[in-house]
Amino acid sequence: MSNYHIKHLEEYFQVYRKSVRNPEEFWEEVAEEHFVWRKKWDSVLDWDFSKPEIKWFDGAQLNITENCIDRHLHIRGNKTAILFEPNDPKEPAEHITYRQLHERVCKFANVLKDNGVEKGDRVVIYLPMIPELAISVLACARVGAIHSVVFAGFSSTALATRINDCDAKMVLTSDGSYRGAKTIDLKGIVDEALAQCPGVKSVLVAKRTGAKIHMEKGRDQWLQPLLDKAYSDYPAEIMDAEDPLFILYTSGSTGRPKGMMHTTAGYMVYTAFTFKNVFQYREEDVYWCTADVGWITGHSYIVYGPLANGATTVMFEGVPSYPDFGRFWEVVQKHKVTQFYTAPTAIRALAKENLEFVDKYDLSSLKVLGTVGEPINEEAWHWYNDHVGEKKCPIVDTWWQTETGGILISPIPFSTPTKPTYATLPMPGVQPALMDENGKEIKGNQVDGRLCIKFPWPSIARTIWGDHQRYKDTYFSAFEGKYFTGDGALRDEVGYYRITGRVDDVIIVSGHNLGTAPIEDAINEHPAVAESAIVGFPHDIKGNALYGYVILKETGESRDRDNLKKEINQMITEHIGPIAKLDKIQFVPGLPKTRSGKIMRRILRKIASKDTSNLGDISTLLNPEVVEKIIEEAL
Numbered sequence: 001m002s003n004y005h006i007k008h009l010e011e012y013f014q015v016y017r018k019s020v021r022n023p024e025e026f027w028e029e030v031a032e033e034h035f036v037w038r039k040k041w042d043s044v045l046d047w048d049f050s051k052p053e054i055k056w057f058d059g060a061q062l063n064i065t066e067n068c069i070d071r072h073l074h075i076r077g078n079k080t081a082i083l084f085e086p087n088d089p090k091e092p093a094e095h096i097t098y099r100q101l102h103e104r105v106c107k108f109a110n111v112l113k114d115n116g117v118e119k120g121d122r123v124v125i126y127l128p129m130i131p132e133l134a135i136s137v138l139a140c141a142r143v144g145a146i147h148s149v150v151f152a153g154f155s156s157t158a159l160a161t162r163i164n165d166c167d168a169k170m171v172l173t174s175d176g177s178y179r180g181a182k183t184i185d186l187k188g189i190v191d192e193a194l195a196q197c198p199g200v201k202s203v204l205v206a207k208r209t210g211a212k213i214h215m216e217k218g219r220d221q222w223l224q225p226l227l228d229k230a231y232s233d234y235p236a237e238i239m240d241a242e243d244p245l246f247i248l249y250t251s252g253s254t255g256r257p258k259g260m261m262h263t264t265a266g267y268m269v270y271t272a273f274t275f276k277n278v279f280q281y282r283e284e285d286v287y288w289c290t291a292d293v294g295w296i297t298g299h300s301y302i303v304y305g306p307l308a309n310g311a312t313t314v315m316f317e318g319v320p321s322y323p324d325f326g327r328f329w330e331v332v333q334k335h336k337v338t339q340f341y342t343a344p345t346a347i348r349a350l351a352k353e354n355l356e357f358v359d360k361y362d363l364s365s366l367k368v369l370g371t372v373g374e375p376i377n378e379e380a381w382h383w384y385n386d387h388v389g390e391k392k393c394p395i396v397d398t399w400w401q402t403e404t405g406g407i408l409i410s411p412i413p414f415s416t417p418t419k420p421t422y423a424t425l426p427m428p429g430v431q432p433a434l435m436d437e438n439g440k441e442i443k444g445n446q447v448d449g450r451l452c453i454k455f456p457w458p459s460i461a462r463t464i465w466g467d468h469q470r471y472k473d474t475y476f477s478a479f480e481g482k483y484f485t486g487d488g489a490l491r492d493e494v495g496y497y498r499i500t501g502r503v504d505d506v507i508i509v510s511g512h513n514l515g516t517a518p519i520e521d522a523i524n525e526h527p528a529v530a531e532s533a534i535v536g537f538p539h540d541i542k543g544n545a546l547y548g549y550v551i552l553k554e555t556g557e558s559r560d561r562d563n564l565k566k567e568i569n570q571m572i573t574e575h576i577g578p579i580a581k582l583d584k585i586q587f588v589p590g591l592p593k594t595r596s597g598k599i600m601r602r603i604l605r606k607i608a609s610k611d612t613s614n615l616g617d618i619s620t621l622l623n624p625e626v627v628e629k630i631i632e633e634a635l
């Protein structure tokens with residue numbers, strides 16, 4: 001029996017039982033057998049969720065890029081590591097072999113070093129889905145710098161906040177990016193952001209669109225000439241197991257994003273292990289995850305997990321609708337993709353279109369389909385299963401979070417019988433618990449509650465950058481001794497988990513995790529706005545869309561409402577990005593509040609989803625009369 005590659009259900013249960021009975025022994029075996037270490041660990045796990053402090057493989061030394069690149073060179077040096085599929089289908093795909101990846105990462109590492117980047121420094125990466133994005137991530141890891149990738153759809157304000165929060169000294173970007181038929185002026189956004197970031201000393205710019213851009217003297221340099229001159233080898237920096245690998249920002253319930261900090265050894269072991277099992281990856285496979293490297297999905301399952309297994313990983317620059325709605329399937333056929341991993345929102349969008357867009361292509365190479373980011377509804381599940389998988393590809397509904405680093409609950413294909421809308425069973429080493437409102441664990445099956453995890457797994461985030469107290473308050477204070485996920489879940493009669501959605505102030509829109517607070521902060525900066533509250537409501541394609549309740553100041557009352565709506569969405573686009581725009585805006589005279597002043601979002605959510613049948617007891621509100629008004633005007 002191999003701990004590392006589970007092949008049938010009986011084996012899953014055996015491995016799972018062992019992983020829970022003796023987690024240290026279990027993970028030690030995985031780490032021993034499947035990775036290269038400069039020095040082995042002194043202890044496998046030290047943890048205390050009350051502090052919270054979590055250390056995996058403490059005392060070990062390694063560099064993750066030696067595991068993702070160097071060790072493959074002698075056995076698969078000429079195998080494609082990264083398969084780049086450009087936005088424009090007429091532009092040829094680029095096959096970057098492991099050997100070429102090694103050279104490009106080493107050159108990039110030398111450029112970083114020559115430009116003042118030292119071990120432990122933070123480098124913000126604001127790049128589109130081009131090879132330089134993955135290469136620069138790996139180059140940072142090679143020199144021991146901490147990368148923080150900011151999704152290149154975020155606005156200049158959001159970018160500046162993140163740069164300043166982690167105190168980055170360098171930013172990597174490009175002259176622009178392609179997104180379907182559009183080009184985006186990325187460098188312009190960086191310039192705007194950097195006006196507020198005095199700590200950034202150096203900006204390296206990759207060429208992609210050839211757009212004419214401003215280059216700030218003494219700060220900005222074109223990347224390619226530096227790479228051309230750079231030496232093609234770079235001895236990897238030797239890192240401690242718990243040295244930070246990256247910071248990735250996620251939304252929280254206050255305006256400030258949370259810089260989730262992930263460390264080296266545990267993250268590597270867990271993402272590699274889950275990649276291998278959840279996708280049943282085999283040597284000759286071509287694996288494609290459609291996420292952006294700017295999200296955790298891209299970090300763990302485009303870059304680190306696949307490369308640690310010596311896989312071929314597709315990087316797709318474009319969008320599912322360009323040049324038409326058949327693009328995903330055209331790429332699957334073209335590269336004979338074997339595992340395909342995408343988000344429910346993309347599936348729903350494509351399912352709306354003519355079936356010909358799928359049927360036209362030969363999808364027989366596919367073996368496993370995956371989804372991530374939000375609950376998948378039954379209709380989308382069946383469409384995916386019937387038309388993409390042609391009923392022969394198991395669907396892995398993978399539940400996890402930026403904070404968890406890797407997949408925690410998912411079927412193992414060909415082992416775990418799937419069930420539509422269920423993420424099914426925990427990965428080895430993952431111990432879920434459902435909790436009731438009084439903080440008691442709910443045992444047994446056919447129950448639902450708040451989803452917690454009782455025991456550390458190797459890729460759990462170790463802290464929020466610069467704010468350990470917030471880390472503790474957010475994840476370890478709601479339920480004593482447990483990690484609280486923020487999600488609700490149910491466990492069915494056989495013990496399968498179904499994630500039912502967030503139970504906090506985070507809304508998942510098209511698979512993007514958005515906090516209500518930062519959006520409200522952005523709206524409230526509009527001079528005509530007094531106060532606002534955002535809630536989610538069900539949406540056919542996005543899963544959830546945003547509904548904003550806005551109280552105007554007296555000065556705003558006379559303004560044209562349609563113009564105001566446009567301006568509000570413009571504010572949001574500037575502060576956060578277009579993904580956070582509101583689908584509906586309702587101007588209201590007040591917001592329902594508790595006596596302690598907390599907005600009753602539960603009520604606003606019901607109104608937004610046009611379900612006013614059972615609002616519960618509103619008599620305890622500070623201002624119950626306002627609820628009637630809001631309902632009247634909403635209809």
Ligand code: WT7
Pocket residue numbers: 250296297371372373374375376397398399400401402403423485486487499500501502508511512513
């Ligand atoms: C939240 C985390 C993990 C990468 C993408 C999102 C929701 C994620 C599922 C799923 C139901 C899911 C949860 C979670 N979520 N996957 N398979 N079924 N819900 O990462 O931005 O950190 O968001 O996404 O609500 O808490 P993220």
